[in-house]
Amino acid sequence: MTETISSTSLYDAIFIGAAHIRDRQDELNRINVFPVADNDTGSNLAHTMATIINQAKPHEDVRTTLGEIARSALIGARGNSGAIFSQYFNGLYLESQEKPDVTLAELAEYFQVAYQKAYQAIERPVEGTIITLMRAWAASFKESVEIRRTFAEHLEIALTKVRQSLDDTTNVLQGLKKLGIVDSGALGYYYFMDGFVQSLLGKQSYLHTRVETPDTIVLENDIHRFREESELDYRFCTEVLIESEALDLEGIREEMNPLGDSLLVTSAEKLARVHLHTNQPWEMVKRVAAYGRILEQKSDDMVNEMLLAGAPEKKIALITDSIADLPQEYIYEHQVFQIPINIMIDGVTYFDKRTIDSDFLMEHLDKASTSQLNTEQILSFVRPILHHYEKVLILNVSSKMSGTHSRFKEVLATLESEDRARTALIDTRVNSGAQALLVRKAVEMIANKVPFDQIVSNIEAMRSRAKILVSVVDIAPMAHSGRVSERIGDLLIRLKFKPLVTINAEGDGTIKGIAFSDKKNWKILMKSLRGKQMEDYVIVHAEAPERAESLRQEMVRLTGKEPLYITTISAVVTLFAGRGSVAVAYLEGMQS
Structure with missing residues (x-):
């Protein structure tokens, strides 16, 4: 031979x-x-x-x-x-x-x-x-x-x-x-x-x-069984593929080292792939982007992967999408499975609340748009959860605002009848903090071992009490979102239109009040909140901590209690509400 x-x-x-x-x-x-x-x-x-x-x-x-x-x-x-x-x-x-x-x-x-x-x-x-x-x-x-x-x-x-x-x-x-x-x-x-x-x-x-x-x-x-003794310092296995005429591999390594461990920087000609275990995948992506044109990126939650690879549990799992604005620590503590919504920038898919933050979004706002989850994304997300848990409850953003609910419905229709019978899909008819409040109520009921069918009935009944009021001070993202004509959008920007936005009973976004100054916008927001009977409320904002703090003070004065939390909104919501927006989401008190 x-x-x-x-x-x-x-x-x-x-x-x-x-x-x-x-x-x-x-x-x-x-x-x-x-x-x-x-x-x-x-x-x-x-x-x-x-x-x-x-x-x-x-x-x-x-x-x-x-x-x-x-x-x-x-x-x-x-x-x-x-x-x-x-x-x-x-x-x-x-x-x-x-x-x-x-x-x-x-x-x-x-x-x-x-x-x-x-x-x-x-x-x-x-x-x-x-x-x-x-x-x-x-x-x-x-x-x-x-x-x-x-x-x-x-x-x-x-x-x-x-x-x-x-x-x-x-x-x-x-x-x-x-x-x-x-x-x-x-x-x-x-x-x-x-x-x-x-x-x-x-x-x-x-x-x-x-x-x-x-x-x-x-x-x-x-x-x-080894998993039970495993402890992770870093939660997300994140990878970014970039292209550059002059790859600086050492520079990338220096940037990545403080962000996590298991760093791997590999290359072939003009391409480089960066692999890192980190707790800040969005920061990693942002830093790598400075070294070349991003071609793709992904970020897997290793904690969830370890959990779902273990022995099945006779419990109820809760799935929601990234438009539900909850603090990350709450999601981790209560094992809420949150599927990221896609955001497209220059033909590359980023994952909301995972590989993109509001800063990076605002830098590329003119090229950004949302992209529907495809059925394979949803199926690969849902299947391990169904395998591990006895029942699965899914709470989606309003179907009038996103195709996410419809895509989930398509995916569930492809499952075996046995698996379909173990799931419940609910259109929350709200978004952001209001959707998050419904998720929190579901978490409480699961913890209290309320029967699955009763949880579903309770959440469906509770939807009409979930409300949100959004103070928008930058109309440009909403005007350019494609939901109004370009001519109308440009007119609204020139007029410095600053609306107060809410969601109606059918789940559609609607204008609650009209203003042309920040002061008037705030006045309408306060007037709309007075006299409301609130069981719970939260405050969310788009990179506007000072406005959120002012809103907290007013809400404490109006209600006599602190919000459950204050958190930033998802990049998807920021794409439409614009930087500087603040919102109060609340559950109306039960009528006697």
Whole structure:
């Protein structure tokens, strides 16, 4: 057998290795406990490999082939392991040459550089993980090709060493030792190299099919008891892909370090992917944006992922959307599942209350618009919750103001009848703080173990008592929202129109009062609030803490009690209400 590998054969080997990972994502998810037991390493690696399989094509020369693979891997990279793999492929590309084949000695050098690039991308490398196996393969393959052996022996000996390193990971990381399992990312790399070797030896053909790997790792079914002892310093696994003519990778690293851990900065030509575990994903996105044009970003709640990967609970789950303006600490404390609404800027999707804040929105206001959640987004959000909980209650923003409720209805219609029977979908007919008050009432009833059907009936009856009054002082965002003609919008801006806005019984936004000055607007707001019987109230604002404090003082004087909370409104609501807006949302007192 020849000791050179053609560009096409090298592509086929990488393709088969990628398919080996893709076809084993469930196994990899099941043993995922490091760095976070969030059950997604297999899914992240499968996404990365699927992008390579679907996008990269073989070329006549090795360098072009590996360049396309590296670029596809970076675009499709997800999670720690996906980002590390993308840099590994980039190392193979950087060391390659423009020729139709590669010798084993040259390939050994490719793997050395690939390991080094992957290692350098990790801020704090940990032994017993994927990086350990990458080093084992590079070292054992290089050592083997320096000795006179057959083509097959070189590959098989190196693979055996990698398997030994994989087995050793059980004793390196404390969490793995306790459970008697190997590292999930390391196992993914072993599967990749096994497919790679089988392809080069002619034992595995170029097929889009599942294959069985020799010596498959034996896994226990329930290994996520480790989750109970897991503590996270940072909640969100966040990634940003950018494009720039002059990438400053060191500058990005310096900016990211104070924001979290598990930092990975990987690159391929003009592209860079930044991976970080952080509690401020919106700040991370904003800072990375200064280094290039954002192409995509995502942010996963690892705490929720860990919870939902655990044993099912006989409880009621509560889902709402990000337009319900609740303090983050309340959402976390009471385990409210809040799906972010999409905001589009320059063709890129940002996630409300997750990867975008009001500051970033205002900087790009002229290019921003809301975008409907697609059914796949909703389904992937709802499905794990349905799997984990006995019943699911969903409270959406008014269907007259957003298509979110309709999209949820479409998704629920696709579920099995058993699952549909365990869900209840309610159109709250309000938004913002008023929607949040209904969510709070549902939380209270769930905590008090009120029967599910009774909770649904109570919330539906309570909707008519949920009110909101919004003081708008900047009409420009509303005027440019497309809800009025451009001519009318420009006229309202010139007149400095400052309306008081509310929501009617059907859930439509409507003007409660008309003003052309801040003072008059405030006067109408106070007049509208006087004499109201309020069971509870909250104050929300769009980057207007001083106006919110003035409103608090007036409300305390009027009602004799403090608001339940004061918080900023979602970026979606800011997009229409404008910066400087303040609102009082309240539940009318029950009539005797």
